Amino acid sequence: MKKTDAVIIGAGPVGLFAIHQLGLKGLKAIVIDNLDRAGGQCIELYPDKPIYDIPAVPECTGEELTKNLLEQIKPFNTEFIFNERVEEVRQDKDKWIVKTNKNNEFSTPNIIIAGGVGSFEPRKLSLKEIEKFEGKSLFYAVKNKEELKNKKISIFGGGDSALDWALELSNLSKITLIHRRDEFRGAPHTLSEIKKLENEGKISIKTPCQLESVEGNESIKSISVKFDDGKVEKINTDIILSFFGLVMKLGPIADWGLNMDKKTIEVNSQNFETNKKGIFAIGDICNYPGKLKLILSGFHEAALASVDCFKRARPDEKYRFEFTTASKTIQERLGKK
Numbered sequence: 001m002k003k004t005d006a007v008i009i010g011a012g013p014v015g016l017f018a019i020h021q022l023g024l025k026g027l028k029a030i031v032i033d034n035l036d037r038a039g040g041q042c043i044e045l046y047p048d049k050p051i052y053d054i055p056a057v058p059e060c061t062g063e064e065l066t067k068n069l070l071e072q073i074k075p076f077n078t079e080f081i082f083n084e085r086v087e088e089v090r091q092d093k094d095k096w097i098v099k100t101n102k103n104n105e106f107s108t109p110n111i112i113i114a115g116g117v118g119s120f121e122p123r124k125l126s127l128k129e130i131e132k133f134e135g136k137s138l139f140y141a142v143k144n145k146e147e148l149k150n151k152k153i154s155i156f157g158g159g160d161s162a163l164d165w166a167l168e169l170s171n172l173s174k175i176t177l178i179h180r181r182d183e184f185r186g187a188p189h190t191l192s193e194i195k196k197l198e199n200e201g202k203i204s205i206k207t208p209c210q211l212e213s214v215e216g217n218e219s220i221k222s223i224s225v226k227f228d229d230g231k232v233e234k235i236n237t238d239i240i241l242s243f244f245g246l247v248m249k250l251g252p253i254a255d256w257g258l259n260m261d262k263k264t265i266e267v268n269s270q271n272f273e274t275n276k277k278g279i280f281a282i283g284d285i286c287n288y289p290g291k292l293k294l295i296l297s298g299f300h301e302a303a304l305a306s307v308d309c310f311k312r313a314r315p316d317e318k319y320r321f322e323f324t325t326a327s328k329t330i331q332e333r334l335g336k337k
Contacts (some may be wrong), residue, residue, distance in 0.1 A: 004030045004079075005313040006110040007098045009086050009253075012040020014283035014298030015114035016069040021306035023076035024330050027313055030106055031078060032098075034085045034121060036141045039066035053294055065295075075335045083141065089256050089279070094312075096278055110309040113253065113265065113274075113281040114298070123244040125156070130214050130240075137220040138240045148173055152236050154223055156211065157243030158184045163194055165241060170197055176204045176235055178211070178225055206233070214240075253285075261287055271308040272301045278312055280305040 005027035008015045015031060016038060022029050037043065042051075042062030050059050060068075081104065088099040089111065098106045122140035130138060142148070142165060151173045155166050158179040163186035166177045177194070184191055197203040212226040223237045259266040259275045264287035267273060272280050272288075282301035284293050291297070310319050324330050 001097075001105045001107055002030065003107045004028050005108065006030075006112055006309050007032065007086075007096075007106050007108045008112045008114055009033075010040060010114035010283070010285075011035070011038040011080060011082075012114060012283065013042055013065055013069055013295050014302055015040070015112070016066070016073060017299050018112050018114055018282065018302040018306065019073045019076060019078050020069075021303050022309060023073065023078075023333060024324065025306060025310045025319075026329075026333065027306070027310060028076070029078055029112075030081065030108075032081045032084055032086055032100060034083070036082050036143065038070060038080065038082075039063070042066050051295070053296055055296060075333060083143070085252070087252050091276075094278075109278055109312040111279045112302075112305060112309070113279065113285060114283045114302070115253065115285050121247055122242070123247050125211060125240075125242050125244075127211060127214060130211075133214070133216070133220055133240070136218075137216070137238060138242070140242055142241065145169060145172065148239060151238040152176075153239045153241060154178055154235055154237045155241045155243070157245075158186070159243060159245065160186045160190065161243035162186075162241075163190045165243070166203060167193055167197070170202050173239075175202070176206060176237070178206045178209060180208055180210050182207045206235070209233075270304070272305045273308060280309070 006022055006029040008018050008029050008031045011031050011033035019029050019031065043066055047061060047063040049062060051062060051065060052059055054060060054065065084100040084102050084104065086098055087101045090097050095107050095109055096111050098108065098111060145168065148169055149172045153169060153173050154176045155162050156178050158181060163184060166175050167190060169175055194203060198205050206225055209225040209227040212224040212232055214220055215222045220237055220240060222234055224232050224234050226232050254260065257276065265274055265281040265285055267281050267286045267288050269288045272282050272286060274281055282305055283298035286301065307319060322330060
């Protein structure tokens with residue numbers, strides 16, 4: 001069981017800034033996120049959408065904001081645990097034990113819930129009989145593309161993720177791109193490259209159709225897709241990659257005994273602590289009088305929550321507020337000295 005000063009649940013912008021605020025105070029954090037990368041809603045829902053309410057940044061995209069926040073926290077060498085969800089939180093004297101769905105356990109005096117509107121989970125294929133292939137030959141994210149080399153891969157989806165991976169994996173494997181509509185929603189440049197590869201016979205595109213059935217025992221052998229005109233076609237397939245977007249779920253947080261109000265967690269506005277000592281909630285998931293669901297509000301909440309995290313993690317030390325411009329200790333932590 002690992003010990004750390006704080007466990008941050010959620011690697012969106014507010015969770016990333018919480019790392020920064022804890023790091024300035026000399027505290028180490030472990031970050032757990034159900035997605036496969038940092039960025040939260042900014043990366044998954046609007047990576048290219050302009051954001052206008054970040055102080056001193058007239059305009060940036062969700063992707064740019066995430067990149068800059070990751071650059072800002074580099075000096076703190078934070079451990080990120082992706083593709084895992086916190087399943088259980090239990091109290092152990094003055095500490096909290098955090099357990100994930102993959103049985104990783106952490107002991108910490110502080111938990112910061114920065115889960116936005118809950119955890120993001122992939123929208124799964126609707127065929128019941130396909131569940132047995134999950135994690136073996138059916139995947140909703142790509143962790144290691146080398147494991148997909150020299151395979152017959154059927155990719156479902158019409159957005160950027162499906163198109164990007166079809167393009168990327170076309171150099172390694174035989175790709176069939178399947179979408180329920182004729183039109184794709186990806187970037188024009190990517191679409192142009194996909195069409196070029198289709199003309200060269202390197203990618204096969206099947207539209208408009210949907211998954212009808214899957215054949216195979218231990219692993220997938222083939223799939224059948226049904227077109228809008230009723231025609232059914234069988235496709236030899238080793239691997240299915242499905243990119244139908246994400247659904248937002250509150251998940252196990254609802255069972256942790258926190259005061260909830262319409263899928264948000266009630267906190268006090270002094271330190272953003274919940275009704276459980278040592279569990280804080282910041283960002284869109286928290287609620288208090290006058291709450292504004294803005295990223296900049298989440299940054300403010302992270303800063304104040306980090307002060308009480310310090311007091312719990314270092315009960316024998318007195319917290320002393322210091323400006324980053326004047327403190328040699330802070331500048332050393334940032335690698336400036």
